[in-house]
Amino acid sequence: MPSDHAVTRSNSSSSSDSTASDPSTARSVATLLAFVVGVNVVGAAPALLAGPDTAWFRALEKPWFYPSGWVFGAVWTLLFTLLGIALYLVYRRDRGLEERASRIAVALFGLQLAVNVTWTPAFFGLQMPLLALGIIVALFALVVATVVAFGRVDRRAAALLVPYLCWIGFATVLNYTIWSLNV
Numbered sequence: 755m756p757s758d759h760a761v762t763r764s765n766s767s768s769s770s771d772s773t774a775s776d777p778s779t780a781r782s783v784a785t786l787l788a789f790v791v792g793v794n795v796v797g798a799a800p801a802l803l804a805g806p807d808t809a810w811f812r813a814l815e816k817p818w819f820y821p822s823g824w825v826f827g828a829v830w831t832l833l834f835t836l837l838g839i840a841l842y843l844v845y846r847r848d849r850g851l852e853e854r855a856s857r858i859a860v861a862l863f864g865l866q867l868a869v870n871v872t873w874t875p876a877f878f879g880l881q882m883p884l885l886a887l888g889i890i891v892a893l894f895a896l897v898v899a900t901v902v903a904f905g906r907v908d909r910r911a912a913a914l915l916v917p918y919l920c921w922i923g924f925a926t927v928l929n930y931t932i933w934s935l936n937v
Contacts, residue, residue, distance in 0.1 A: 782846070789845070790838030793867070797834040800871045804879035811878060815935040820928065833918045837867075840914035844907045852907050859903035859911075866896035883933035890926045897922055 806812075806823065844859045870893055877886035897919045905912035 785846075786839065786842045789842040790835050793838035793841060794831065794834040796867060796871065797830060797837075800874035803875050804877075805874070806878060808878065810881050814932060817928065817931040817935065820932075829921060833921055836914045837863075837918060840904060840911040843911040843914075844904055847907050855903070855906045859900065859907050862896065862900040862903045866893060866900050869893045869896055877929070883929060883936065887926070887929045887933055890922065890929050894919070894922050894926055 806826075841860070841863055844856055844863070847856055869889060873886050873889045873893065876882055876889055897915065901912050901915045901919060904915060
């Protein structure tokens with residue numbers, strides 16, 4: 755006669771095997787990956803239009819705390835990945851009592867992402883740091899509102915946006931300093 759431990763181990767093993775092959779789990783993972791890839795693609799798209807590799811930008815005076823170029827790519831990839839995960843968490847809660855709160859959160863997310871993608875063309879493409887500063891200040895406010903809205907739906911999703919908010923704060927200071935050094 756098998757021990758209770760052996761039966762429990764056997765049941766939990768078959769349970770995890772069925773979860774791994776569960777179509778809804780595979781669909782959830784695929785949906786999560788789609789959110790992460792989608793947010794990264796949208797977030798990276800402005801770099802195709804304009805970027806820091808111009809004579810104009812190289813000639814600008816930059817503050818002592820301006821990071822190395824590779825830092826931006828690494829940080830943005832990580833942040834957009836966290837944003838994709840956060841959006842997925844809110845999206846999958848879009849039912850029942852939280853439906854209205856979830857729709858508001860998703861709408862704010864879309865709005866802040868749209869504003870985010872306008873910063874690069876304004877700063878690098880139009881070469882207008884003051885316009886870009888106005889955009890990033892608006893973005894900061896929208897991200898705060900998005901964090902609050904996400905928190906009403908899923909606290910984990912809101913927490914995943916906090917590093918993004920911190921980076922936007924840093925980028926705002928950086929944008930302001932570059933503008934003020936080059937007026």
